[in-house]
Amino acid sequence: MYLFEVWNQLGFSDVYSDVVTSVGRHALEKKRKNLVESLFACYLEGWREVCFSSERLPSLVQRWEPPPLGMFKLNFDGASFGxxxxxxxxxxxRNGEGVVQWAFFGPIGVCDASEAEVKAVFYSIKKISDDCLDKVIIEGDSLNVIRWLKGGVAPPWRFLPFIDEIHEIISGSSAVLKHVRRVANEKADLLAKRGVNSDSLQWFDYLPPISHVLFC
Structure with missing residues (x-):
């Protein structure tokens, strides 16, 4: 799309007109050559900005990694079938050795995916005890929710009660919020999907079976 716009801006329509009305082939070929050189220069400049910009987008974690020893990592997710x-x-x-400290899943009625994500992190953070807040890394695969929690983007008004309470819980702590790819959030994703068809919110001090979760 970008090159197409540049092509038009640099006189594509004029070149086309020249093809029909030109009385001199030499002038047309010269204009084509200048046009191609200009397009190529724009192409290189675009790639130069992408490759050497000081404001690159951060790379996302490709797989789950345990936190440093002495710390904990919390992964949350929400699922909506429809x-x-x-x-x-x-x-x-999980702790620094990857051992599950607790896990949960449960239904939350009918809602969209964003609301499910917000409620998932809400339940998760409320479970963390005060003495662990300075030792926890919180990961989720919803970029919007992580941005809302960090305060960089205002959340929809309907989520404000949840977001405000989360902020009250983690304010003054050293809790770290991170956005990760779904592959690095796989177990939380499977737990959320299992929660859709469960009868109630359930908590465990181990990882419950999730390999048989049906994807809808």
Whole structure:
């Protein structure tokens, strides 16, 4: 799309007109040559900005990694089969050796995916004890939710009660918020999907079976 716009701006329509009305082939070939050189220069400049910009987008974690020893990592996720549709939440907390400290899943009625994500992190953070807040890394695969929690983007008004309470819980702590790819959030994703069809919110001090979760 970018090159097409440049092509038009640099006189594509004029070149086309020249093809029909030109009385001199030499003038047309010269204009074509200048046009191609200009397009190529714009192409290189665009790639130069992408490759050497000081404001590159941060690379996302490709797989789950344990936190440093002495710390905990909380992964959360929400699922909605229909968006809006039957929805569930899930999450788990692991230590620096990757051992599950607790996990949960459960249904939350009918809602969209964003609401499911917000409620998932809400339940997860409320579970963390005060003495662990300075030792926890919170990861989710919803970029919007992480941005809302960090305060860089205003959340929709309907989520404000949840976001405000989360801010009250983690304010003054050293809790770290991170956006990750779904592959690095896989277990939380499966727990949330299992939660959709469960009867109630359930908590465990181990990772419950999730390999048989049905994807809808």
């Amino acid at each position: 968006n809006p549709g039957p929805a569930g939440v899930g999450g788990l907390c």
